[in-house]
Amino acid sequence: MGRVSQAQAQENRQRVVATASRMFREKGTAVSVADLMKAAGLTRGGFHKQFVSKVDLIDEAITHAFDEQAVKLEEHPGEHEAARRALIDDYLSVWHRDHAGDGCPVSGFAADLGREHEEAARARHAYIKGVRNRAARLATGADDGMVQLCTMVGALALARATRGNPISEELLQAARTALTESGTGQSEPRQRTESDRGPDVDTVDL
Amino acid sequence: MGRVSQAQAQENRQRVVATASRMFREKGTAVSVADLMKAAGLTRGGFHKQFVSKVDLIDEAITHAFDEQAVKLEEHPGEHEAARRALIDDYLSVWHRDHAGDGCPVSGFAADLGREHEEAARARHAYIKGVRNRAARLATGADDGMVQLCTMVGALALARATRGNPISEELLQAARTALTESGTGQSEPRQRTESDRGPDVDTVDL
């Protein structure tokens, strides 16, 4: 196989990034370059024609995952509360638990970024932006959404770690119920306003 | 260095398990056997005199971490609510964020168990027991504690992944406030009872 057109090369490069973005979320950034390239339909040799190093790709793959998700998050342009409920239900679904590769990068990269202390400066920046973005989308009234995001990330992490045992589904269900039945889910209820709720929420008068 | 007494050998073995338990929580189970043995003051060669394989040690180190923590959890024999608040404050502290090796194994091993799909059957069992145990300790009234545990695990994971940015401390603080100011923190407030609250809790009449 000889030289490939510039357009094809660009497409190949993007496919490697997209593949890495998925595999890193699924199995962690320890996935080998050879496996990655193979999954993208290429051989290992060409890797350094496109990327300076593996760390470089990690940075790019993480950033890519957040960019991609930011687009997805725009898909619920309707009212805030309906979008919030849809986000929560998707997030705490068995499907999301079992498909980390196509799932939320906040959960997918938390472990690797929590242990990586040197590199990945760009990725870290994208990660923090992603956390703030999601928290804002969950916010209801006085609650800034950060605590709800913590609950969701924690529930998903525990559900993934306990897969195969009934407690896995219990955790997802418990978090879903808590986050949707009482409106904000957990912040100081007395300060919460009713203004931005959707009509079909099973609200609780406090 | 020749043979060592049976007592010394047993002590060495225990030191390796304790060291592994700490290092695996801190850096993940990818830590090498050589590094582990070195940290325990031994050389790599002796490893397989004590352990069948590295996977074997991972199993034992995880189980050990939970046993050790179960003992620590008994240290607050007083009233339930005071113990609960102490647990939450310790859990969501900056110290805990920065010392995963001496911290909660539920958070420390969530990432590795979430990705490990074959081995570690014993470890998985210990993990699930640990999750149920901690959830029970957090329970207040109608809330079974699982959702609160999710919030804590998620807050710690996000705080660790965003270390170095102000949002890291914000996440810990937000979760701490939510979990202590409103009693249960997030479950259906209307069903909650007041009976098991501590005297110094800033309770909110709903």
Next chain:
DNA sequence: TGTACATCAGTGAACGCGCGTTCACTGATGTAC
């Protein structure tokens, strides 16, 4: 528009390195008498 040639995306073998594991060896410990 054709033709000659330089470019370079992708290949596959090889590099040094660190991994988990094995093994011949050491010599103090534990035991048989």
Next chain:
DNA sequence: TGTACATCAGTGAACGCGCGTTCACTGATGTAC
């Protein structure tokens, strides 16, 4: 209680293997004329 000897915890070098990376090579692409 002493003595002779077998045991085996720990050592350090070596094993095969997979890692990230490098490199000579290929040949279609892109370009200069």
